[in-house]
Amino acid sequence: MIKLDSKIPDGNIAEKWTNHKFNLKLVNPANKRKYNIIVIGTGLAGASAAASLGELGYNVTAITYHDSARRAHSISAQGGINAAKNYQNDGDSVYRLFYDTVKGGDYRAREANVYRLAEVSGNIIDQCVAQGVPFAREYGGLLDNRSFGGAQVSRTFYARGQTGQQLLLGAYSALARQVNAGTVKLYTRREMLDIVVIDGMARGVVARNMVTGEIENYTGNAVILTTGGYANVFFLSTNAMMCNATAIWRAHKKGALFANPCFTQIHPTCLPLHGESQSKLTLMSESLRNDGRIWVSKLKGDMREPNDIPEEERDYFLERKYPSYGNLSPRDISSRSAKEVIDEGRGAKGQEAVYLDFEDAIKRLGRKAIEEKYGNLFEIYQTITGEDPYKVPMKIYPAPHYTMGGLWVDYNLMSTIPGLFVLGEANFSDHGANRLGASALMQGLADGYFVIPYTIGDYLATQKFPSVTTGHENFKMVDQEISETAEKLLSIKGKHTVDEIHKKLGRIMWHKVGMSRNAKGLAEAIEEIKELRKLFWQDVIVTGNGEELNQTLERAGRVADYLELGELMAVDALHREESCGGHFREEYQTEDGEAKRDDENFRYVAAWEFAGESKWKLTKEPLEFEYVKLSQRSYK
């Protein structure tokens, strides 16, 4: 059994990071270029890490499956990025951002990590502005803020509805600068398929060249995974088509513990389904809830057009249930409330949707002001649905969006495999059981710009690295495993397409491991996933061959991993006999239907160790709360 050491520094929470930085060993500037660091993924966490490490003088190898480092799904984040700048003079502070994040995560995150996140949040904004990120500004030329769910202060910085794009392009430009400087070697159109562990340390990765099909080996002194989350296990999610869990899953199978896999976030404001061919779900930024009001009819099965339903027959259910946070209640609570009213048969025109209405805001602020704030979001909505949200309320529905779970990391962001670091959404560290809006961008950039440049130095400075080449037998072994898996997938030639099986998995996950879960459903899900996995390996069809660009083979590999990860998510959800944040177990709720935590028995991080097919060993990392008082979250 692995013993988890979170390496949380001693001392007062406000001084932990400062003291820790002082105690970390440094690598002499002249020696930095002797170390090779492999970064997988070039989203916010990856690009910022690769660029910052390159600037420090390390030799960095950056690998992405995209054709360009500018495409990662961080780019789709719309609403904004939180930072405790308190520019608005409305009572914000590092401590309040820390407090809100721990509370928003329903007390299932590490206090020390979250405090550090809040502490560096201001530096992120400074850095991005210096790179030329065109944040929204006031007429006086200073930065503007808006509010997001789970907070009563305005601390969210934004760039119209394209904040993620602008932040990623900032990090991408910093990365491009290092590519030009020669400190970063960038390999595009490569998909990492495994890590290579030698003498107990992560010493390299194996990737498939997606154009030629060649299996390529890369050696390094450390490997950093910044490969995002796994919400595509649901097939339909707001994640991009290529987002996948392969990198973290294969690292998991090589010994990295997977923490809190069942903590998934279902985002309340996405566009509803249009039909069977739907390939993904589109998010409408949470920032819309600043001005939009969410409602359904008070009547069951009300088929009237929304504009024909009079005010007194509308139920603004979030405002009714949570008067102090109203439409800006946290995501998990808002999503579940929407599901409740839809389950009661009160969905918009009988569909799986609720209304998000801007009529009042347009009356109050004028159409022009709304256009300025949300213009591009309204356009997206109209392009996809063909309806004009200035005239007819938007229809929205919750959708899988983000995964709080991920590879277990210590305070230095290192996994249980020495030398394997995990940043951004791919790790589990900062959001507990529910992430607050505008905090994903913050975490990705905090990890990449301001945490890993310090902590990786300590690891490199304190290890002895025997020389390793790609000729090492462990590389050869991994190469062979990968080739065999590809050959197997290509040779089955069965009846079911990869997408068809992925959709089936998605339906199991959505209905039984989704927004609300129960023991019976989870036990069924585990069996159904096993069956589906069997079907996949017996009867899937993958066309073409491995020595060429083959998108079907790429997807098959990813779905094979989802079919294992999905099971672990259900196992974790079944074992966690409490409700917290995004994990809602129907058996554990308060009288008024809120999540009921069990702090006595489940105040821990569940870290799972892979022990063979369908077998995992559970290790618990107890969570101590010295600063934030545990209480039932209340947004009423």
Next chain:
Amino acid sequence: MSGNNLNLKLKIWKQKGPNTAGSFVNYDVSVSPDASFLEMLDELNDRLERNNEEPVSFESDCREGICGTCGLVINGLPHGPIPKIATCQLHMRNFKDGDTIYIEPFRAKAFPVIKDLIVDRSGLDRVIEAGGYVSVNTGSAVDANAIPISKDVASEAFDAAACIGCGACVAACKNGSAMLFVSAKVSHLALLPQGYPERFKRVEAMVKVMDELGFGACTNTYVCEAECPKGISVKNIARMNREFINAKIKSKTVEV
């Protein structure tokens, strides 16, 4: 549902690799008008895979019009017939039952075909690497509010920064010019005080690499702006030309 479906004839460009000849292949599809264009191709590919036939290779990722990965020439137009959207945002309700649709890759000298509808646009990254950034190391930034920037300037910089790097401007241009793409980045950074110190060096370096990579010259047809999914303005090209001339006059680092 299928009663309302559109029955379409697709003529899709198929090409094994950069050095092999390509041709159009015909496919018949029936698709819901609510589906997106790329979902139609997903359905087609699912059917082809089921029959162990080779699917059509095409790229897409976010399917929200922001990542810039997708890009098809549809009936001769990059990103299709509807202005100011990327291919992934095009929905089938914009087509009529019985339509024939030609689907081709983005074509340009600097964008060699990799396979079918996938092209290599990495030249755009090479141009950014030449100078499309502010040289500021992590940690050395001043407070974000230390330098006020007027709302109008920030907004204009944003308009230029909204480029998604899809390459539609290059594909639309008869010369295969990347001037709109390059000028958007030059403008974005030249407008902001943070980008000011390096403005001359930047424009010279980016233009030099752009020319080396085989992107064509700009002859002011403005088709790039017309086809740009983000509506990036050709005013940026004028601004870049001005920056470039200024650089040539003032810069001390120019090679002759």
